[in-house]
Amino acid sequence: MTFTPHGKHLIAGDWIAGETQFSSVPAHGPAHRYASGTPDLVDRACRAAERAFATFGWTSREDRAALLDAIAEEIEARAEPLTEIAMQETGLPEARLQGERGRTTGQLRLFAAHIRKGDYLDRRHDVALPDRQPLPRPDLRVIQRPIGPVAVFGASNFPLAFSVAGGDTASALAAGCPVVVKGHPAHPGTSEVVAEAIHAAITRCDMPGGIFSMIHGDGHETGAALVQHPLIRAVGFTGSLRGGRALFDLCAARPEPIPFFGELGSVNPNFILPVALDARADALAQGWAGSLTMGAGQFCTNPGVVILPAGEGAERFTAAATDALKGAAEQVMLTDGIASAYRQGAARLAESAVPVLEEPGMGRSARPTLYRSTAEDFLxxxxxxxxxxxxxxxxxxxxxxxxxxxxAEALEGQLTVTLHMDEGDTEAARRLMPVLERKAGRVLANGWPTGVEVADAMVHGGPYPASTNFGATSVGTLSIRRFLRPVCYQNIPEALLPEDLRG
Known part of the structure; x- marks a missing residue:
């Protein structure tokens, strides 16, 4: 049975249509009409979120964990229509979307298990010392508390794991913060199905409807209204440097500025050191080609730059990479706009670097391209x-x-930096490490950065322009801390303390 979206917004438990609509532009299959967001809808969603925070911000960890588990179950219950519409809208293959669905439900369950433990609250207690001289010490307790309603922007390249129920939404709900999502116009039907799953979970768990809203939008007006709304306390965003920087500037220009947790741009450089290059140039080139073309290169951790010593090893590497990339199949990109920007970027690079392989593709499809440069020109x-x-x-x-x-010293901020090395490269790698750890949120050895494990120790962020907050991550359980703030309670009666501070 073919899934047909209804095209409505979800505002605090109510499905709302709109007079102004836009059409989806799927990679294949039928287009559908969706209501366009407005500032009035944003205001309604934000006000509902603030009202809901009065209770949701004080729910138990167990209740919020149960909600996250329920969202995962409801997403899995909609696996068939979700995969169907996502394949149509994005052009991504079925296996990729099934894997991404598993990642999405897995991180929801991971966050549920994490908040049940309670360690993330970083509770500290300095007991009162009434007899201390020369002055007594009061009773001091501190805990991490939720900040309030959070705005989340769905990402184009991960329609599930970084979108409506992705890491930003999951971590905000885990923290106790209501969420208002602006769905990405590249996959509105996918967003609708996931919003239905979240709504069903909220109903099952008897939570207030205002803890989640999803607004469709195909223009900039809705997003600008959302980040500027006075009741929004923080923003989660994954997308382009240009779009993210515009929203970041709006957050900073508010009468009361708010944090903008944006993951923006990264070329994820790979340093291939001399001994490793001499020993396995061909294998490294083939591995790079596979990582570079995975998902048509539409990963924020795509390893776009390789830095290696000039000489015979570099020539072997280039030849092997060229052969591997020539054999790569043409792939459909997520949107016509992304495909067009890719071709424009390839043309721009051809003005400054030496083309090795130049056939970027036509229309919405893309082929890999390869260029060479010297260190002098790159610098x-x-x-x-x-x-x-x-x-x-x-x-x-x-x-x-x-x-x-x-x-290495000239690099901008990156999500990842990778060292390819053998034992004989240890001294050279040791020299690079103090620089590389200042440039990236994740430093790898002998791997490719496109896989981002959802785990306690993962950091997916980095210095600007990789992200707008170098002290945060958008993946892993540490991401919950973005939407919390420490509050100290001095001599507060136990009956007035948050439940997690009592006893």
């Missing part, structure tokens, strides 16, 4: 280090270890 031309979203690779050759160090 001179800032644009060579800018992200091109898609399967584009740049090989940068350095004359020696000192120049490789210079390249």
């Amino acid at each position: 001179r031309d800032h644009t060579l280090g800018e992200e091109v979203f898609g399967p584009l690779g740049l090989i940068v050759t350095a004359r020696d270890d000192d120049q490789m160090q210079e390249l």
Whole structure:
């Protein structure tokens, strides 16, 4: 049975249509009409979220964990229509979407288990010392408390794991914060199905409807109204540097500025050190090509730049990478706009670097492209280090270890930096490490960064422009801390303390 979306917004438990509509642009299959968001709907959702926070912010960890588990179950119950509409809208294959659904429900359950333990609250207690001289000490207790309603923007490249019920929404709900989501216009039907799952879970768990709203939107007005609404206390965003920076600036310009947790752009450089290059240039090139083209390169951790010593090893690596990329199949990209931007980025790079492989594809499809540059040119031309979203690779050759160090120091902030090394490269790697850990949120050895494990120890963030808050992560249980703040209670009677501080 074919799934047909109804095209409505979900505002605090009510499905609401709208006179103004937009049409989806699927990779294949039928297009559908969806109501367009308005500032009035944003206001209604935010006010409902603030009212709901009066109770939701003081619910027990067990109740919120049960809600997260219920959302996971309701998403799994809608697996068939969810996969069907997501395949149509994004062009992603069935296996990829099934895996992403598992990641989405898995992180919901991980957050549920994490908050049940309670360690994330970082509770501390300094008992009163009434007889201390020269002054007594009061009773002091501190705990992490939820900040209030959070705005979340669905991401284009992960229609499930970084969208309506993705990590931002899951971590905010785990913290006790209501969420208002702006669905991504590239997959509105997918967003609708997931919103239905969240609504069903809220109903099952007898939670207030205002803890979650989802507003469709195909323009900038809805997003701007959301981040500027005075009741929104923080924003979670995954997307382009340009779009994210515009929203970040709006958050900073508010009469009361709020944190903008934006994950923006990264080329995720890979440093291949000399001994490793000599020993396994061909295997490294093939591994890079596979990572570079995975999902048409539409991952924020796509390894777009390889830095390696000039010489015979670099030539072997380039030849092997070229052969591997020539054999890569053409892939459908998430949107026509992303495909167009990829071709424009490839054309821009061709003005500054040496083309090795130049057939970026036509229409909504993409083929991998490959370019070469020297360290001197890379250091001179800032644009060579800018992200091109898609399967584009740049090989940068350095004359020696000192120049490789210079390249590392010149990098902008990154989500990831990778070292490919053998035992004989240890000293060179040791020199690079103090620089690399300042440049990225995650430093890898002998792997490819496209896999982001959802776990307690994961960091998916980094210095700007990788993200707008270098002290935060959008993946893993540490992401919950973004939507909490420490509150100290001094000599407060136990009956007035949060439940988790009593006793």
